[in-house]
Amino acid sequence: MHTVVLTKGVPDFREGQVSFDEDGHLERGKTPTVMNPNDKHALRAAFQTKVRNGGHVSLMSMGPPGYKEVLQEGMRDVYADDLYLLSDREMGAADTWATAMTVATGLQKLDDRPDLVFAGFKTADGETGHTGPQTCWCLDWPVITHVISLDVDEEERTVRAKRLVEGDISEIETVEAPMPAFIVADPEYEPSYRKANHRLKHKDLREETKERAAEYEDHVTVWDHEDLNLDPDYIGLDGSPTIVSGVDPIPKAPSERDATMVDADDSEGMEQVVDELAPYATGD
Amino acid sequence: MTDHEHYEAVVVGAGPGGAAAAATLAKHDVETLVLERGVDAGSKNVSGGLIYAEESAPYTIDDLFPGFREQAAERPVTDYYIHNVAGEKVKTFDITDLHEHDTEWSDAVLRRKMDSWLADRVHEKTRETGGGLLTEVHVNGLLRENGEIVGVTCDELDPIRADLIVAADGVNSELARDAGLMSWEEPDEWFQGVKAVVDVPDVDERFDLGPDEGAAHLFSGDLFEGVRGGGFVYTNEDTLSVGTVFHLDSLVAEEAEPHELLDSLLTHPLLDDWIGEDYEELEYSAKLVPDSKKVAHESPHKDRLVLVGDAGGQMQAQGPIIKGMNHAVTAGALAAEAYVEARSRGDTDLAGERYATKLDREGVMDKLRPTRYELASAVGENDLATSIADGVLRSAVGRFGVRVLGDRLENLYSSPFLSMLAPDTRTPYVTMPTVIAEELGTRVTAERTIETPDLADRIGDLTYNTDVGNPHIELLDNSAEASGAAVSACPVSAKDFGGGCYREETVKTNGDEKTAVSLDTQPCVECGTCAIVADTDWEHPQGGKGVEFREG
Ligand SMILES: Cc1cc2nc3c(=O)[nH]c(=O)nc-3n(C[C@H](O)[C@H](O)[C@H](O)COP(=O)(O)OP(=O)(O)OC[C@H]3O[C@@H](n4cnc5c(N)ncnc54)[C@H](O)[C@@H]3O)c2cc1C
Ligand code: SF4
Numbered sequence: 001m002h003t004v005v006l007t008k009g010v011p012d013f014r015e016g017q018v019s020f021d022e023d024g025h026l027e028r029g030k031t032p033t034v035m036n037p038n039d040k041h042a043l044r045a046a047f048q049t050k051v052r053n054g055g056h057v058s059l060m061s062m063g064p065p066g067y068k069e070v071l072q073e074g075m076r077d078v079y080a081d082d083l084y085l086l087s088d089r090e091m092g093a094a095d096t097w098a099t100a101m102t103v104a105t106g107l108q109k110l111d112d113r114p115d116l117v118f119a120g121f122k123t124a125d126g127e128t129g130h131t132g133p134q135t136c137w138c139l140d141w142p143v144i145t146h147v148i149s150l151d152v153d154e155e156e157r158t159v160r161a162k163r164l165v166e167g168d169i170s171e172i173e174t175v176e177a178p179m180p181a182f183i184v185a186d187p188e189y190e191p192s193y194r195k196a197n198h199r200l201k202h203k204d205l206r207e208e209t210k211e212r213a214a215e216y217e218d219h220v221t222v223w224d225h226e227d228l229n230l231d232p233d234y235i236g237l238d239g240s241p242t243i244v245s246g247v248d249p250i251p252k253a254p255s256e257r258d259a260t261m262v263d264a265d266d267s268e269g270m271e272q273v274v275d276e277l278a279p280y281a282t283g284d
Numbered sequence: 285m286t287d288h289e290h291y292e293a294v295v296v297g298a299g300p301g302g303a304a305a306a307a308t309l310a311k312h313d314v315e316t317l318v319l320e321r322g323v324d325a326g327s328k329n330v331s332g333g334l335i336y337a338e339e340s341a342p343y344t345i346d347d348l349f350p351g352f353r354e355q356a357a358e359r360p361v362t363d364y365y366i367h368n369v370a371g372e373k374v375k376t377f378d379i380t381d382l383h384e385h386d387t388e389w390s391d392a393v394l395r396r397k398m399d400s401w402l403a404d405r406v407h408e409k410t411r412e413t414g415g416g417l418l419t420e421v422h423v424n425g426l427l428r429e430n431g432e433i434v435g436v437t438c439d440e441l442d443p444i445r446a447d448l449i450v451a452a453d454g455v456n457s458e459l460a461r462d463a464g465l466m467s468w469e470e471p472d473e474w475f476q477g478v479k480a481v482v483d484v485p486d487v488d489e490r491f492d493l494g495p496d497e498g499a500a501h502l503f504s505g506d507l508f509e510g511v512r513g514g515g516f517v518y519t520n521e522d523t524l525s526v527g528t529v530f531h532l533d534s535l536v537a538e539e540a541e542p543h544e545l546l547d548s549l550l551t552h553p554l555l556d557d558w559i560g561e562d563y564e565e566l567e568y569s570a571k572l573v574p575d576s577k578k579v580a581h582e583s584p585h586k587d588r589l590v591l592v593g594d595a596g597g598q599m600q601a602q603g604p605i606i607k608g609m610n611h612a613v614t615a616g617a618l619a620a621e622a623y624v625e626a627r628s629r630g631d632t633d634l635a636g637e638r639y640a641t642k643l644d645r646e647g648v649m650d651k652l653r654p655t656r657y658e659l660a661s662a663v664g665e666n667d668l669a670t671s672i673a674d675g676v677l678r679s680a681v682g683r684f685g686v687r688v689l690g691d692r693l694e695n696l697y698s699s700p701f702l703s704m705l706a707p708d709t710r711t712p713y714v715t716m717p718t719v720i721a722e723e724l725g726t727r728v729t730a731e732r733t734i735e736t737p738d739l740a741d742r743i744g745d746l747t748y749n750t751d752v753g754n755p756h757i758e759l760l761d762n763s764a765e766a767s768g769a770a771v772s773a774c775p776v777s778a779k780d781f782g783g784g785c786y787r788e789e790t791v792k793t794n795g796d797e798k799t800a801v802s803l804d805t806q807p808c809v810e811c812g813t814c815a816i817v818a819d820t821d822w823e824h825p826q827g828g829k830g831v832e833f834r835e836g
Contacts, residue, residue, distance in 0.1 A: 194442045195289055196317055200416040203407075 001055025001154065003046040003116045005080065006103060006135065007039040009063055009070035010124040033066060035073045038120035041185040043078035045150060046118045048191035050081075051201050053152050058110070062086040062094070062102050068220055076213035079205055083216065084110075088224035090232040095240035096130035102235050103131070104138035105228045115179045116159065121146070121186055136182035144175055145184040149192070152179075164188065288427070291317040291415055293623065294436055294446040296423045296459060298325035299395075300335070300345065300609045301593030302452030303402040304616030306417070307348045309448075310409035312624040317446075318406055318417040319438065321824055323749070325419065326399030327832045328810065329454070330479060330571040332516055332527055333395065334361055334500060336610040337388040342646045343617035344388065344610065349405055356401035357391035358520035359498030366604055366697060367554060368717035369505030373725035374554055377694040383500070383605065385700045392498055392518045392525065393609075394481070395836030420828035423453065426462045426589065433463065433587035439826045447632045448623045449589045452616060455572045456812035457595035458823060463586045466579065466597065468815045468822075471533040472708075475513065475573040475601065476813055478542045478775050479527030480550065480736075481835040483564040487519050490558050502604045505717035507548045511540045512713040514604060515549040517558065523566060523835070524558065526550055529573060529606065531708065535773055536817055542570065542775040543739055553730035563734040567835040568742035570775035572812040573608065574599045576652035577661075577708075584643075585636025590619045600652050603703025603712075611648060618642040654704045664707035673711045677719050686723045693720060740783050743776055743807040751829040755805040757814065758821040764788070764799040767818035774814055776807045783807065786814065 011018060011031040019030035046057045059080035061067050064087060071083040086106045094102065107114060117139075119132030136143040146164040153160070157179045164186055165171040193199045212219060225232060233239060262269040295306045298320035309316040322328040335357070337344035346352045353360070364383035368375045383390065407417040420440065427435035427443045435445035436459070451459035455474075460466035468474075484490065491499045503515035513530030528546050535542065549555070550563075574580075579597030584590060592598070593612025600607040622638035643649045663669065676682045686693070696702060706712045737745070761767055770786040771777055777784030785808050791800045801818070809831050815822035824830070 194440070196291070196319075196418060196421075196441055196444060197289060199418050199421075199441070200317075200411070203416065203418070204411075 001049060001053045001116070001152070002058070002110075002112045002114045003049055003055065003118060004058045004060055004107060004110070004114045005039065005043045005046045005074070005118045006132065007043070007059055007061045007070065007074060007120065008036045008123050008131075009033040009061065009067045010036045013124055033070060035070045036120055036123045038122060038124070038187055039074070040078050040120070041187055041189045042118040042120040042183075043074055043080060044191050045147065045183065045185045045189050046116070047079050047205075048193075049116065049150065049152055051193065051198050051205065053154055055115075056081040058082050058084060058114075060084040060086070060103065060106055062091055062099055062106070064092070065222075068217070071220060072213060072216040075209060075216050075219070079209040081209070081212075081219070083220045085220060085222045086228065087222055090225045091236045093237035093240065094235060095242035096128055096134055097241055098235050098239035099131050100134035100138055101239065102228065102230065104135045105230055106223060107135070107139065109223065109228060113180070116152070116181055116183055117141075118183045118185055121184055132182065132184045139182065141180050141182045142177040143182040143184065144177055146186040147183050148172070148186050148188045148190070150183065159183070288435065288443050288445045290445045291315050292446065293317070293415075293448040293450065294319065294444055295450040295452055296436060297451070297453035297595070298403045298406065298417060298419075299329055299399060299452060299454055299593065299612060300402070301595070301612030301616040302450065303399070303406050304343065304345070304348055304613040305450045305452055305592055305620045306406045306410050308343075308617045308620030309623065310406075310413050310415075312620070313413055314448075314620070314624065314627075315414040316410045317415040317444065318410060319421040319423050319436070320403070320417065320419045321422040321827050323420055323828045323832055324396070324400050325403035325417075326396040326836050327834075328830075329395040329399055329836045330477065330569040330833065331393070331395055331609060331836070332477065332479070332518060332525060332529075332606055333393050333609065334390050334518060334606070335393050336390045336607055338386050338610060339388050340386050340647060341610060341614050343614050345613050348613070348617060349402060352401075353389070353391055356398045357393050359392050360496055361390045361392055361500045361518070362497040363499040365500070366502040366504065368720040368725065369503055369507045369552065369554075370718045370721035370725060371506065372553060372727050372729060373721045374728050375721045375725035377697050379604075379694065379698045381698040382603070382700060382703060392500075392520050394520055394523075394525070396834055399836070422824055422827040424458065424823065426459060433589045447588060448635055450592055450616070450619055451589060451595045452592040452612070453595050455574055455594040455599075456815055456822070456824075457591065459589065460591050460595045463589055465581055465584065465586060465591060466595070468812070471536050471816055472531065473575055473578040474532040474816060475529050475575060476532050476535055476542060476570065476773070476775070476811065477527060477529045477573050478546050478570040479525055480546060480568050481520075481566045482524045482526055482559060483566050484522065484524050484559065487522055487524070490560070491519055493519065503549060503552070504604070504713055505721050506714065507552055508545050508714075509538055509540050509548075510710070510714055511535055511538050511545060512708065512710060514713060517555065526555070529601075532572070532773070532813065532816065536769045539772045541772050541778050543568070543742065543778065547736045550736050551733050553728045556730035556732065556734070559734055561732070563736065565737055565742070565745070567833060568737075568746065569833055569836065570809050570811040570813075572816070573601075573606070576600045576611075577654070577657055580649070580652035582649070582653070583640045585639055588633070588635070590622075590636050590639050592616045592619050598648070598652055602651075602700070603706050605703070607651075611652065614646070614648055615643065618646065618648070656701075656704055661707055665709055670709040670711055673709070674715045677711065677715050683719060683723050686719055690724060739776060739778055739781055743783065746807075746809070747832040747834065748806065749829050749832065750806055751825050754826070755803075756823050756825040756830065757803060757805050757808065759801065759803040759818065760821055761819035762800045762802065764801060767801045767814075767820070768799065770814040770818040771801060773817050775811055776809055786818070
């Protein structure tokens with residue numbers, strides 16, 4: 001079994017990490033780049049197929065050379081075996097379409113043809129949720145989205161998945177597809193290991209990959225557009241049909257509004273609070 | 285036959301008993317799976333703890349795990365004292381001789397460090413057999429086929445079959461109870477141990493110790509409100525383990541609050557020099573301790589199941605000395621050995637029987653249930669005998685006797701023979717030491733009294749992974765008669781404290797007022813006390829859930 005997980009680096013939107021300028025624009029330089037959080041669900045799903053069915057898990061991303069660290073995060077935290085970075089100036093500023101083209105080409109170039117390709121459910125920065133299905137369209141494979149659990153039958157070469165219908169937790173259906181197939185893991189994906197043997201294997205692999213992550217550079221393959229034999233006109237900014245007309249600043253989060261702190265023991269202060277709140281209580 | 289996963293041996297619990305069993309099985313190439321419910325081995329465990337390597341024991345922990353003393357233990361115990369206390373008067377005996385009797389070595393340990401060190405080695409050894417060690421798996425019962433025990437069931441895993449099942453799941457073993465081998469009902473069969481690990485910067489200096497030295501100090505007398513039991517202070521590398529161990533029935537009868545008894549010890553002037561200016565408690569913990577004299581199972585096996593260590597009640601209180609870990613180790617290794625021999629004879633069903641025979645032959649059973657004690661207790665453990673003994677001791681005659689004996693009492697205290705005879709009554713725990721201190725002691729005073737944290741802070745400092753909406757203990761009868769004892773006896777509850785597990789409530793029905801008990805398991809430290817003193821349906825939490833000790 002060869003599974004490939006697609007990932008992207010995104011700004012770390014967690015509090016304390018992310019940094020905005022006065023106009024509410026993201027300060028890329030000051031905000032660290034991390035692996036898109038939803039992609040970890042995909043990687044966990046892929047890792048589960050490896051524990052149960054053997055084989056190996058690759059992690060692939062398109063982005064600047066700095067994404068190597070994002071890939072390392074995937075190796076360290078979610079135990080990917082090897083890492084592929086599609087990186088080249090020509091690929092820069094791509095929209096989801098141009099990205100899908102590039103990534104699909106990367107997947108086809110792999111010597112060991114993937115049986116399953118996993119993507120996370122939309123990225124934390126773009127939030128489009130397009131790249132996965134578009135990549136799949138380029139490959140002409142079946143796609144199963146909103147997957148929450150997965151079983152692979154290697155002999156039959158099929159994959160059977162439980163998925164949320166329209167992304168809604170209250171409705172779950174089971175579908176089957178021939179492999180190779182494309183899987184979009186839902187954030188609800190919870191790999192479960194109910195066999196001791198699987199948990200032991202999980203533990204072995206965790207130890208193994210931890211060691212490997214320390215020397216992750218040895219496991220990264222970088223391909224540029226020439227390696228992929230791609231025409232620069234069809235990738236990156238030039239290959240992107242999307243036009244961004246403008247960007248609205250993000251309004252300040254409510255928690256950043258001015259607040260006056262009043263000690264509960266301060267009776268004068270508390271009276272003021274009551275006075276201020278009174279109009280709301282009466283519905284004025 | 286259902287198609288269950290199968291291992292040759294399944295060991296439940298990665299304490300010293302489980303570790304010893306698994307290492308011995310692995311040594312003989314038995315495919316062994318070890319299942320531990322904590323996030324890490326040791327994260328659920330508490331001991332005093334001095335681990336002994338007895339000269340007479342067939343297996344010791346460093347036999348099975350070379351490097352144990354250097355890497356997993358804190359300090360060797362080279363000095364051993366007992367302090368008889370009456371108020372501020374203290375008479376100290378050096379009973380190192382008793383401690384050294386049949387002792388090859390003895391080290392102070394902290395369980396998180398010790399058990400996780402053992403677990404790494406156990407995983408390595410068992411992995412080579414095709415098994416391994418898994419944490420965060422709670423074994424919740426026995427798998428049976430046609431009424432016969434053939435494996436285990438778990439919260440987190442599908443059922444597993446095995447040819448040998450080692451229940452090394454400690455005190456309040458769910459497996460021993462499921463098999464009908466042990467019950468948790470009588471408070472007089474158990475002790476409750478409570479402990480604080482205290483940060484002390486310069487142990488060597490404060491205790492006047494050299495590099496490879498350590499001290500153990502025991503306490504008995506009038507500092508525990510008449511509750512039968514005692515206290516201890518053990519030196520670790522750079523912390524102290526300060527704790528108490530009491531008979532559970534006595535604790536319940538006196539309605540004593542365990543954390544307050546611990547505070548009585550911590551604030552005694554004798555500890556002042558050791559603890560110093562700033563008291564910093566790293567961890568508060570508690571656990572039940574079985575009294576082997578009463579509960580050690582004579583034939584701890586059934587079908588493919590064997591009980592090892594606390595699960596089988598193999599915890600020996602020999603006078604002031606507490607020996608549970610060493611017996612768990614011996615029993616674990618003997619159980620494994622029994623299985624290997626039975627297997628080589630082609631009949632693994634004989635393993636249990638062989639194990640019981642080995643416990644007898646190796647003299648383990650006689651240490652756990654000494655015949656001498658059974659004879660003496662028949663005479664000494666009744667109310668009449670106790671009040672006569674207490675009366676005599678307290679009388680002018682008794683006091684005279686104590687004064688005449690003077691320091692020769694030290695020799696009596698150091699006698700292993702007598703320590704096995706000591707009855708479980710007020711006399712040796714309370715009256716005798718109090719009279720000794722009153723007659724022979726000197727006054728100790730402290731420059732300051734340390735301030736110990738209250739229960740709310742102690743609970744607040746612990747780490748919990750609460751299984752929200754899935755409490756592991758269910759209160760079956762909330763009447764004060766059935767479960768009221770838990771309000772005081774639970775080490776994280778107290779009368780008039782609303783933040784503990786057990787709380788007293790006044791319930792009004794039709795104008796009638798009565799006291800009832802409510803339970804919130806969030807602050808539970810899983811000691812097991814309320815399984816015995818209250819009417820509950822008691823289980824351990826799911827794997828990885830509940831309290832996580834960092835010291836142990
Ligand atoms: C305060 C105190 C002081 C003590 N002092 C000493 C001392 O000085 N010297 C001494 O030798 N002994 C001492 N003891 C006793 C000693 O701690 C025990 O006798 C010893 O730990 C028993 O070892 P064991 O392997 O049988 O069980 P434990 O050490 O209790 O190990 C049982 C293991 O099983 C796991 N487990 C339990 N149930 C399950 C389940 N259902 N599924 C999966 N895993 C499970 C637990 O998490 C734990 O890791 C003391 C005890 C206390 C409380
Ligand atoms: S609730 Fe029961 S098991 Fe938990 S700490 Fe209290 S007495 Fe111990």
